[in-house]
Amino acid sequence: MKKIVTLLCIYTFFLGFSQQKELSIEDAVLGYYKGLYPSSLNNLHWVENTNTYVHQIENELIFTDAKTSTVTSKLTLEQLQKTYTSLKRFPRIATISSEEITFRTGNQIETYNYKTNEKVRLVTFDQHAENTEYNNQAKAMAYTLDNNLYIGTATNPRIAVTNIEDKNIVSGQAIHRSEFGIVKGTFWSPKGNYLAFYQKDESNVSNYPLVDINTYPASLKNIKYPMAGQGSEKAKIGIYSLQKNKTVYLNIDTSDEHYLTNLSWSPDEKYVLVAEINRGQNHFWYNKYSVKSGELIHTLFEETNDKWTEPEFDAVFLPKSNNNFLWLSERDGFMNIYEYTTEGTLVKQLTNFKWVVTGILGFSANGKEVFITGTGADPRESHTFKINLKSGKYTQLTTTKGTHTTLLSSEGNYLIDSYSSLSIPKNIEIIDTKKMKSTVIYEAKNPLKKYALGTTEFLTLKAADGTDLYAKITKPENFDASKKYPVLVYVYGGPHAQLVTNSWLGGSSLWMPAFASKENYIVFTLDNRGSANRGFAFESAIHRNLGDLEIEDQLVGVDYLKSLKYVDANRIAVNGWSYGGFMTTSLMLRNPGVFTTAVAGGPVIDWKYYEVMYGERYMDTPQENPEGYEKTKVANYIKNLDGKMLIIHGSVDPVVVPQHSMTLLQEAVKQKVQIDFFTYPMHEHNVRGIDRAHLVEKMLDYILVNNK
Incomplete structure (x- = not known):
């Protein structure tokens, strides 16, 4: 030693x-x-396409202008209860615009106009729904029951996307044991016209016996568990058209049990991009597929490594572009950002950090800057940065040492920055991303x-x-x-x-x-x-x-x-x-x-x-x-x-x-x-x-x- x-x-x-x-x-x-x-602020959100943020104090939702730090309006539980008499507490907000809030109550998605105090829409779905994902553009909820996938809308709470009796075929759930950054199994298209979804065939996967001791007598509960070196699942990707009530499956042969991950939509909804990784996990192909036909258009690029390749992030398209996107890769030793086109052209390596980029938050209103998260120079910390898309020049926006979690306003003018450190329980600030000025809006006591x-x-x-x-x-x-x-x-x-x-x-x-x-x-x-x-x-x-x-x-x-x-x-x-x-x-x-x-x-x-x-x-x-x-x-x-x-x-x-x-x-x-x-x-x-x-x-x- x-x-x-x-x-x-x-x-x-x-x-x-x-x-x-x-x-x-x-x-x-x-x-x-x-x-x-440490305590925090509840229901903290940016109001879409504004510089206003909201947070909840007791039974009031407070609207505050980020530029002036002045309270512009309030929405009370009492006001909501005039329309929703069954509400017992202020709901957790899913989305909020300049006129509407969307929230869930049981097996319903409510949309409420807080300017006119009116119900706008009610989307219902099965009360036993799991793996739920609501989409505002589609005005619909994707969800699963057992091994099948469904959609609930304002007019129909249970539209069957799949109707497969074989329990080995599972649709709409996370696949590949939630590796490769996979956290869900449904992917709404940008305009809400389609729902892409994962499907896995677990016929080759062994049953593993677990015992439920709470039955009389104890009963067997088998789970599917693919052990190293043994049979694994076979993945598919389906694309369901809400207008046509029809599903097209991508033409991918996964008989070799390779992995499908990092599914991304092109903004025009014409293509989906998929990272396909061999089972050995030392080679992946980033492929472009036609939404209309399900056929492979071409491979954009490949990556290999003698140890492993592990793509973990979806493509992020540049504002107002159907062709150029940002891709995160460890190919140079650290997670960095690369710009590609949907034809497979590498435009440039945008960042060349010797530290780890951990995500992309969004873009400035003019589309010239991208906001990212990463460790910065100290790997024990987490910070937010803005990067000029043309020059690659970057600025660190969170300057206090510590671990920062940030929310970017729609147009990139402001950040909500929630952070802590060894000596700070929790502070929340509003950061002006242009002037680099911050305003403390909350300090948690020890x-x-x-x-x-x-x-x-x-x-x-x-x-x-x-x-x-x-x-x-x-x-x-x-x-x-x-x-x-x-x-x-x-x-x-x-x-x-x-x-x-x-x-x-x-x-x-x-x-x-x-x-x-x-x-x-x-x-x-x-x-x-x-x-x-x-x-x-x-x-x-x-x-x-x-x-x-x-x-x-x-x-x-x-x-x-x-x-x-x-x-x-x-x-x-x-x-x-x-x-x-x-x-x-x-x-x-x-x-x-x-x-x-x-x-x-x-x-x-x-x-x-x-x-x-x-x-x-x-x-x-x-x-x-x-x-x-x-x-x-x-x-x-x-x-x-x-x-x-x-x-x-x-x-x-x-x-x-x-x-x-x-x-x-x-x-x-x-x-x-x-x-x-x-x-x-x-x-x-x-x-x-x-x-x-x-x-x-x-x-x-x-x-x-x-x-x-």
């Missing part, structure tokens, strides 16, 4: 010095329901001011190859450097996740600083190689060998902890969930003697039991990479257990299926190794609701008893 270098503790989060009130673990876990997280909580500090350590590794350390409120403290290392460590962020609590759950102060513990977290927002080289270094570099980096953190005089090096525990469960069990078993105690939740124990889309991206198939799969198999190391280990699993986990933990327990029995196990009946991958307090208390109690 190379020498560790501590660069700088950048921020310190002080919650006070004289507070006496102790925060219980249960209250910390349920903190969102108990007002222990909800933890009365509690005895300590400090969180940021650290930068060095990996063995010199790579910067970001970490955070939380100390108890009454910290005394002359004493020795036990440590809890909290780990995730997997792709698409980042635990160390310059946000409120440093990105930690509230139970962590509560536990630190209540039990006089140090809590430590490090983002190892493989985690998010550091660029492709950092994230892809783990390819085919999950666990190796991640463990190496986590041990850098452990060595740093051991170098601190106030750390009891003989009392270090580790805890994590999901990929963090894989990391927790791997750290404990592959490095005996380093940790006294491990608590792993929903752990991946054998990657061949994990899903095709995620597992094969990072590990290839078990047939292609048998050595990698064998090395990462946690059960192979159970005989090394030196200390106490608790495994926790939801009994109906559909993500990391229970087979993972069962195989580890089976091997422990075979090797005559004693480990502990607890299941949460009828909970899925995450233990949610009030039961989560039980989970966290169980984890922490186990650590307190055994980390000695």
